[in-house]
Amino acid sequence: MSRDLVPAELAERIAAGEPLALAQGITHVENETPGFEALLEELDARLGRARRIGVTGPPGAGKSTLTAELTRHYRAGDLTVGIIAVDPTSPFTGGALLGDRIRMNELTTEPGVFIRSMASRGSLGGLATATREAADLMDAAGYDRVILETLGVGQSELDIAASADTTAVVLVPESGDGIQAMKAGLMEVADLFVINKSDRPGADRLEKEIAIMMSIREGTARRTTEAGWKPPIVQTVASAGEGVSELSDRLDRHFEWLTETDRLDARRAERRLGRARAALLRRAQRDAERIWRTEDLESLDGDTPYGVARTLHARMRGDAGGAVG
């Protein structure tokens, strides 16, 4: 289905900004086609230009509309934007109501905008790693902003959004989900809160709630523990474009803060370490998958699942070096 991968060639085309090459590259990464790591490695030196923005929150918070409006704002300022949607309810991934999806789709034909949805199928962390690597490819392709939209439910979804330079948590008034969402771990990943649909009653009350919860949980929040950054709260009506410019300013402000305090470098060094660790785990997992596929499982009939795993694991280690571990 996918074309043959010649890493150096494809890397060059991605670096030159060819959208088709970028799309192919992401597919290679998603499918772990042979050579996909070489592709990522080729592009490694080009990383670090893009500002990465995570957008997360409960279903129905308007994350996609906000992402779309933010993208229009950036385009108006002549910045290019890559968008990755891993939210199954996002219009970008085809999960939302028809009207929303049509609105989002207008963006797909906009020059300087690249949209990609990632399927939430792997249950073993593959998606989280592939999504981060897709963001790397967009970075290498020269996009000024890379937006990662994820559903704020489930730890890996949150982790993906939190892997950005700046993570915006989007909530809505009246949902009653505010507190529940907080408890689901959203508080810990927020560099910035957005109260979307803020023309609805309850926006100010929600803002107060968030402020209170922040003050209570100050000690536990991932990104505020090191002190010096108090996540701002921005009210928006994304569907009308209201507040989007302020949101953009606040995002810039956070990025400046990261830069001034050397946290940007620290965060990016951490990102590289995370990538190495994930790549190592992926290799180990592939070894295991390979032996699972190739071994004769019927001969292990009658053993417990754990006995089977033990036997295959020993063979796997033995295969590698010639002796049974």
Place this chain on the structure above:
Amino acid sequence: MSRDLVPAELAERIAAGEPLALAQGITHVENETPGFEALLEELDARLGRARRIGVTGPPGAGKSTLTAELTRHYRAGDLTVGIIAVDPTSPFTGGALLGDRIRMNELTTEPGVFIRSMASRGSLGGLATATREAADLMDAAGYDRVILETLGVGQSELDIAASADTTAVVLVPESGDGIQAMKAGLMEVADLFVINKSDRPGADRLEKEIAIMMSIREGTARRTTEAGWKPPIVQTVASAGEGVSELSDRLDRHFEWLTETDRLDARRAERRLGRARAALLRRAQRDAERIWRTEDLESLDGDTPYGVARTLHARMRGDAGGAVG
């Protein structure tokens, strides 16, 4: 924090039905304490008595209330019930509004009921495996029913619910999320639909929607492809206990169908295979984690993340058998 694990001893106490031993066993499995696999293996021969029921759906559908009422129904029939909640918004896990949580907590002191929440922290599939194994322990401990409550958002959450013998998808009228939830993959895992809060307007309309969507997607649904089972739709008002008895009947009916058609054995054989595969992957992952922790990463400074992974992977394979793979 956790006590020393002597697998055979703890297995005996779990098999004897000691709740404290069961709680300890699940903690061992969750933390992958040395010996946890031996514990699972000791209990392997005792598996297969419990009927496992998955309960999943969007946030706010009332899954926990339904689980609680179903549990009361089973208790009234003198059946014992184990509950595993992996839903971060569930009152069982402390994620919901206070009132709900108090109601759920009443169950925790009920004899014959064992409730456990699983933290949704591992982003590498560890949770999904540990949750299934916790269900195994409850099965081995002799609980007649094991209910797995998960949030129906995110593939691994759905997969956990779908690993049960029978999976109930809970929806509510008026949420507007019905179609979105469907698109998030709920349709594929449903052996049975529950329309909860059916005293609200729109219950009948939702029922029709589900029926239509089922007929459209018949070919793609995981569990209907083999034909012979049409997921029934049950209307409930869980908070008032309404429809719970009918739900219980329908669950029983599905279980009978599984038994009559030999699908129960097939599903359970598949479960054992899945357990072996997950255990093998976990072992490989632990090998990788071990080398990640013990190797001197600073000496690899300057290399790309993929170069680092390659080097460590080679060492990992070399470590096992004495040669570099």
